[in-house]
Amino acid sequence: MRFGMLLLGLVCVACVLGSALPQGKTLEWYLEHYSPRKAALIYGLNLSDVFHSTWFLILTAVLCCNLVLCTLLHLPGLLRRMRDAADSDAVAKARPVATLTGVTQPDQLFERLHMGRPKALEADGRQVRFASRNRLGLWGGTVCHLGILLLILGYVLGQTTKLEYTVYGLPGQTKPVGDTGYTLTIDDFQMGLQDSGTPDQFTSRVTIHNPSGSASERAEISVNHPGSLLGFSATQNSMGNAAKLTVLVHGELYQETVLCQGEYLQLANTPLAIFFDGYEADAPFDDGSVHDVYDYTIYDSSSGRSASDYQLEGEAAMTTSVYEIRFSEPQHYTLLQLKKDRFLWLAMLGALTVLVGLILALYLQPKQLRALEEPDGTWTLYAYSRKGGALFADQVKKQAADSRQSD
Amino acid sequence: MLQAENVLFTITMLLYFAAMILYFLFVVSKKDKLAAVASLVQAVGLVLHTGALICRGIGAGRLPLTNYYEFATGFAWGLSLVSLVFIRKYRFPMLGVFAAPLIFLIIGYAAMQNREVKDLMPALRSNWLGFHVSTVIVAYGSFGVSFVLGAVFLLRERMKDGSFWDKHIPSREKLDLLAYRSVSLGLLFLSFTIITGAIWAERAWGSYWSWDPKETWSLITWITYTMYLHFRVTRGWHGKQAAVFAVVGFICVMFTYIGVNTLLPGLHSYA
Numbered sequence: 001m002r003f004g005m006l007l008l009g010l011v012c013v014a015c016v017l018g019s020a021l022p023q024g025k026t027l028e029w030y031l032e033h034y035s036p037r038k039a040a041l042i043y044g045l046n047l048s049d050v051f052h053s054t055w056f057l058i059l060t061a062v063l064c065c066n067l068v069l070c071t072l073l074h075l076p077g078l079l080r081r082m083r084d085a086a087d088s089d090a091v092a093k094a095r096p097v098a099t100l101t102g103v104t105q106p107d108q109l110f111e112r113l114h115m116g117r118p119k120a121l122e123a124d125g126r127q128v129r130f131a132s133r134n135r136l137g138l139w140g141g142t143v144c145h146l147g148i149l150l151l152i153l154g155y156v157l158g159q160t161t162k163l164e165y166t167v168y169g170l171p172g173q174t175k176p177v178g179d180t181g182y183t184l185t186i187d188d189f190q191m192g193l194q195d196s197g198t199p200d201q202f203t204s205r206v207t208i209h210n211p212s213g214s215a216s217e218r219a220e221i222s223v224n225h226p227g228s229l230l231g232f233s234a235t236q237n238s239m240g241n242a243a244k245l246t247v248l249v250h251g252e253l254y255q256e257t258v259l260c261q262g263e264y265l266q267l268a269n270t271p272l273a274i275f276f277d278g279y280e281a282d283a284p285f286d287d288g289s290v291h292d293v294y295d296y297t298i299y300d301s302s303s304g305r306s307a308s309d310y311q312l313e314g315e316a317a318m319t320t321s322v323y324e325i326r327f328s329e330p331q332h333y334t335l336l337q338l339k340k341d342r343f344l345w346l347a348m349l350g351a352l353t354v355l356v357g358l359i360l361a362l363y364l365q366p367k368q369l370r371a372l373e374e375p376d377g378t379w380t381l382y383a384y385s386r387k388g389g390a391l392f393a394d395q396v397k398k399q400a401a402d403s404r405q406s407d
Numbered sequence: 408m409l410q411a412e413n414v415l416f417t418i419t420m421l422l423y424f425a426a427m428i429l430y431f432l433f434v435v436s437k438k439d440k441l442a443a444v445a446s447l448v449q450a451v452g453l454v455l456h457t458g459a460l461i462c463r464g465i466g467a468g469r470l471p472l473t474n475y476y477e478f479a480t481g482f483a484w485g486l487s488l489v490s491l492v493f494i495r496k497y498r499f500p501m502l503g504v505f506a507a508p509l510i511f512l513i514i515g516y517a518a519m520q521n522r523e524v525k526d527l528m529p530a531l532r533s534n535w536l537g538f539h540v541s542t543v544i545v546a547y548g549s550f551g552v553s554f555v556l557g558a559v560f561l562l563r564e565r566m567k568d569g570s571f572w573d574k575h576i577p578s579r580e581k582l583d584l585l586a587y588r589s590v591s592l593g594l595l596f597l598s599f600t601i602i603t604g605a606i607w608a609e610r611a612w613g614s615y616w617s618w619d620p621k622e623t624w625s626l627i628t629w630i631t632y633t634m635y636l637h638f639r640v641t642r643g644w645h646g647k648q649a650a651v652f653a654v655v656g657f658i659c660v661m662f663t664y665i666g667v668n669t670l671l672p673g674l675h676s677y678a
Binding site: 351 | 533
């Protein structure tokens with residue numbers, strides 16, 4: 001148990017590190033933001049990707065083994081406690097949380113305490129009334145452990161076997177789904193707006209085709225409303241801006257394409273590439289005016305660095321003695337995530353099992369009531385509870401007092 | 408409706424403040440009646456607070472649980488509700504003496520937030536929002552009560568037998584059990600929160616667990632309270648040790664709530 005708690009403590013420490021340190025950055029990034037020693041430590045100990053690091057996986061595996069062993073080792077004791085909780089003689093050996101003497105109507109108290117109809121027994125020639133409730137609660141911890149194991153198993157198996165692809169594009173485009181051979185055609189993409197102009201919903205209508213082209217499936221996908229596409233679960237993850245880029249050389253059309261934000265166009269037979277940084281509609285300017293703005297960067301691969309960052313207002317063009325660069329026709333592209341996680345159900349089952357275990361452990365508190373007939377004809381009542389004893393004792397005393405009053 | 412919400416919110420704040428003062432006077436004057444009046448004022452405050460939340464919900468056309476202000480006022484509502492339930496159910500008015508300042512502090516924090524009603528981003532326009540946030544409000548409220556009970560337990564050790572405090576605060580054993588009950592309630596609801604959040608994230612982003620700082624800190628809080636329960640059951644950690652754990656657990660809750668939002672931006676940076 002101490003070891004289990006130590007492991008949980010270590011998981012907490014790992015979580016603190018994983019949330020406090022920026023994750024998934026390059027060594028250069030850490031060197032820029034931390035001292036060389038700290039950066040080396042972060043990178044060396046895999047603190048740059050805590051939750052996928054080998055040591056975190058080992059920690060999780062050891063925790064799972066500990067849970068399994070803990071559950072198995074406690075099983076015989078648990079079964080014995082289950083049996084004993086229903087056995088009047090075994091219960092009598094425990095220390096009661098409350099004892100009431102001079103009880104005249106024990107059955108009434110059993111009823112008032114919602115203990116059900118007591119069993120009529122005999123011990124050493126004396127009458128005994130006995131009832132046991134919520135024995136199932138003893139299983140709470142075990143069920144919870146089982147749930148956590150299923151949850152971790154479902155998550156780890158899901159992470160290691162899942163297929164996950166991001167597909168983005170404009171209506172009318174057909175894009176490959178990673179290296180699966182499947183293709184996705186974006187039939188339509190709509191962005192609903194609220195009165196304030198903020199997005200209300202993003203909706204994509206798409207068709208997926210299998211590698212041989214023999215099967216296809218259509219679906220409408222929007223945020224919070226994923227769709228199913230030939231076994232893939234598709235979610236509307238995001239959207240972005242796109243625009244048509246036209247490049248003229250000496251006044252003649254040289255290249256024309258539609259670029260999504262983050263994409264670039266390599267100018268044929270030149271070391272130049274135009275990177276589309278983004279588009280902003282109605283961007284406010286210092287003079288109070290608003291304009292549509294296209295941001296882009298020209299890279300010169302011969303020098304290996306960006307030549308310059310530019311902003312174009314509306315349909316304006318950037319013109320040099322050779323080139324004319326113009327952006328137009330702003331539009332939105334859709335970004336979808338396609339995933340196959342065959343173990344999602346296992347993680348879900350684990351989560352539900354944890355919930356059931358918690359309810360059993362925390363809200364079904366095993367309790368027993370045992371009444372023993374005294375030689376003078378009155379009864380002595382003993383109340384037992386493994387957890388919540390003081391509250392159960394209060395409850396017993398209150399009901400006994402109420403019972404006396406009503407008599 | 409939003410004007411009505413403004414008025415109700417202000418009155419609620421004043422009532423919580425009045426309840427805090429009345430609880431304080433109860434301690435100073437040692438008159439039990441004042442504690443009863445304070446609980447009543449807090450209950451009226453809770454009713455008006457509920458009204459304020461309903462008005463905001465109607466005015467905004469959605470559940471009022473989506474931004475810093477709404478969550479803070481919801482947190483104060485949850486704490487007020489759970490503390491009143493404990494006060495009534497376990498006949499423990501002294502709990503209000505310690506809970507009322509915390510409620511006032513949190514609603515004061517809410518008052519300092521931007522109260523403008525803004526349109527929701529598409530990811531937040533989901534029925535899961537209601538389940539996810541309402542369960543966390545009850546969880547945080549319960550953990551708030553367990554924190555108060557833990558603190559009361561630690562203070563109780565310094566109280567003389569037969570004193571006013573001694574008479575009005577339940578036995579250590581009962582305090583310990585009440586803290587256990589509130590942690591149990593909080594842990595169950597926090598589990599609901601994490602699970603509903605995971606289901607929602609799967610539908611909205613296609614990933615039920617992303618190690619987002621808020622998710623990670625919710626897990627840390629969950630583990631902390633799980634350790635509290637384990638130590639109680641297996642190591643017999645009752646009394647002082649358990650009380651210290653309840654206080655530490657609430658520090659995790661507050662970091663998950665405020666610290667993560669301000670220091671560790673992520674997918675939950677809107678709430």
